[in-house]
Amino acid sequence: MEPLLDLRGVRRRHGRGAGAVTALDSLTLGFRAGTFTAVMGPSGSGKSTLLQCAAGLDKPDAGTVTLDGAELTTLSETELTLLRRDRIGFVFQSFNLLPSLTAEQNVALPLRLAGRRPARGQVRDMLAAVGLAERGGHRPAQLSGGQQQRVAIARALVTRPTVLFADEPTGALDSTTGRGVLDLMRDMVDRHGQTIVMVTHDPVAAARADRVVFLVDGRVADDRGAMTPQTVADLMTGLESGLPTGPAASAVVLPC
Ligand SMILES: Nc1ncnc2c1ncn2[C@@H]1O[C@H](COP(=O)(O)OP(=O)(O)OP(=O)(O)O)[C@@H](O)[C@H]1O
Numbered sequence: 001m002e003p004l005l006d007l008r009g010v011r012r013r014h015g016r017g018a019g020a021v022t023a024l025d026s027l028t029l030g031f032r033a034g035t036f037t038a039v040m041g042p043s044g045s046g047k048s049t050l051l052q053c054a055a056g057l058d059k060p061d062a063g064t065v066t067l068d069g070a071e072l073t074t075l076s077e078t079e080l081t082l083l084r085r086d087r088i089g090f091v092f093q094s095f096n097l098l099p100s101l102t103a104e105q106n107v108a109l110p111l112r113l114a115g116r117r118p119a120r121g122q123v124r125d126m127l128a129a130v131g132l133a134e135r136g137g138h139r140p141a142q143l144s145g146g147q148q149q150r151v152a153i154a155r156a157l158v159t160r161p162t163v164l165f166a167d168e169p170t171g172a173l174d175s176t177t178g179r180g181v182l183d184l185m186r187d188m189v190d191r192h193g194q195t196i197v198m199v200t201h202d203p204v205a206a207a208r209a210d211r212v213v214f215l216v217d218g219r220v221a222d223d224r225g226a227m228t229p230q231t232v233a234d235l236m237t238g239l240e241s242g243l244p245t246g247p248a249a250s251a252v253v254l255p256c
Contacts, residue, residue, distance in 0.1 A: 001032055001033075003030030003031055003032055004031060004032060004033040004067070004068055004162065004163065004195055005030070005031040005054060005065075005066070005067050005068075005162075005163055005195070005197070006029075006030045006031075006064075006065070006066045006067075007027055007028060007029045007030070007050075007053070007054060007063065007064070007065050008028050008063055008064045008065075008066075009026050009027070009028055009062060009063035009064070010024050010026070010027045010028070010050075010053055010060045010062070010063035010064070010065060011024055011025060011026050011027070011060060011061050011062040011063055012024040012046075012049050012053055012058065012060050012061055012218075013061055014049075022217075022218055023046045023049035023218050024046045024049050024050060024053065024060065024218040025046075025217060025218035025219050026062075026063065026219070027046070027050065027063070027215075027218060027219060027220065028063075028220075029050075029213065029220060029223075031163070031195065031197055032195075033193070033195050034189065034193040034194070034195055035189070035195060035196075035210050035211060036185065036186065036189040036195075036196045036198070036208070036209045036210045036211070037196070037197050037198070037209055037210065037211045037212075037213060038198050038199075038200055038205065038206035038208075038209035038211070038212045038213070039051070039197065039198065039199045039200070039212075039213050039215065040199075040200060040201070040203075040206050040212060040213070040214050040215070040232065040236060041214055041215035041216055041221070041239065042216065042236075042239060042240050045215040045216050045217060045218065046215050046217070046218040047167075047199040047215055048167055048199060049218075050199075050215065051165050051167055051197065051199055053065055054067075054163075054165065054197065055084065055088050055090055055163075055165045056072045056075075056080050056083060056084050056088065057084070057090075059073065060073060067083070067087065067088075067162060067163065068087070068162050070083060070087075085110065085113065085114055085159070086114070086159060086161075087159075087161050087162040087163070088161050088162065088163060088165065089156030089157055089159065089161035089163070089164040089165065090156060090164075090165050090166075090167075091149070091152050091153055091156050091164065091165070091166040091167070091169050092152070092167055092168075092169075093167060093168035093169065093171040093172050094172060095140070095145075095148040095149055095151070095152045095172075096152065097140040097148055097151055097152060097155070098140075099139065099140050099141060100139070101139070102136060102137050102138060102139055103127060103132060103135050103136050103137070103138050103139075103140075103143065103147075103151045103154075104123050104124070104127065104136035104137065106140070106151055106152075106155050107123045107126055107127060107151060107154045107155045107158050108123045108158070109155060110155060110156075110158055110159050111123075111158060111159065114159070118158075122158065123136070123158065124136060126154040126157065126158045127151070127154055129154065129157075130150040130151070130153055130154045130184055131150060131184070132147060132150055132151065132154070135147060135151075144177070145172060145173050145174075145177060146173055146177035146178075146180055146181060149169060149170075149172075149173060149177075149181050150180075150181065150184060153169075153181070153184060153185070153188075157188065157194070162195065163195045163196070163197060164185075164188070164194055164195065164196045164197075165196075165197050165198075166185070166196065166197070166198040166199070167198075167199045168199055168200060168201065169181055169185070169198060169200075170182060170200065170202060170205050171200075171201070171202075175204070178202070178204075178205065179204075182204075182205055182208045185198070185208070186208050189210075196209075203229040203230075203232035203233040203236065204229045206227065206229075206232045207226070207227055207228055207229040207232055209226065210225065210226055211223070211224065211225055211226070212224045212226075212227050212232060214235060214236075214239060216239055221239060222235060222239075
């Protein structure tokens with residue numbers, strides 16, 4: 001099966017001259033429809049840059065990013081804006097809800113920005129799908145962190161995006177609340193065939209995914225199917241110390 005999202009030879013450098021940093025180094029990765037992928041790696045390994053390039057929020061210096069047949073790197077700014085608006089959902093660690101709007105208004109925002117009047121019940125159904133049917137009239141300050149992240153997920157999904165990107169979606173939540181948000185994302189994949197790519201530092205979160213991709217220095221150091229939290233943690237320890245450890249050690253490809 002062709003990947004729904006395909007990055008080929010993606011290179012992204014930040015800064016100029018001697019201080020320039022290679023965040024992504026000829027990275028090639030494909031993501032199939034209806035799968036939940038976790039992206040892990042040491043700090044500075046390029047995880048956020050990967051998400052930003054894949055979501056059309058940042059432009060690679062070289063290589064291609066293709067989303068459902070559309071080659072992002074060839075699109076004009078206007079075309080890219082429309083593609084991001086209609087086909088990409090993004091969830092951040094810090095929720096990024098508008099504080100003056102109710103949960104319902106926050107969820108309706110992407111539709112309104114697209115000039116679309118939400119269909120009757122569309123926003124309420126989305127809030128119900130994330131377990132917040134009764135909270136539509138609440139403002140973010142009246143909701144817990146976990147509830148705010150659910151609103152952010154509802155807002156990201158209301159346009160029925162091709163891919164949902166999540167950058168540390170549980171990073172600001174306690175473990176119980178975080179588990180609830182992960183249950184929700186898992187459910188979106190299992191029941192609705194949503195494609196999700198999530199950056200996380202948390203082995204427990206990564207273990208909820210179908211696949212775990214490990215980055216080191218902007219390259220894929222390992223790429224696995226579903227893993228246990230312990231195996232993820234062992235692999236991460238090996239990558240962070242620069243030495244392979246644990247049962248997964250034989251598959252770790254360390255950078256030269
Ligand atoms: N706007 C920027 N300007 C300069 N350097 C940047 C910029 N964004 C990222 N970098 C550098 O690019 C590299 C990759 O950064 P990135 O944020 O993608 O890594 P990350 O794996 O998401 O890190 P973390 O886990 O700490 O969030 C790092 O060395 C970072 O310092």
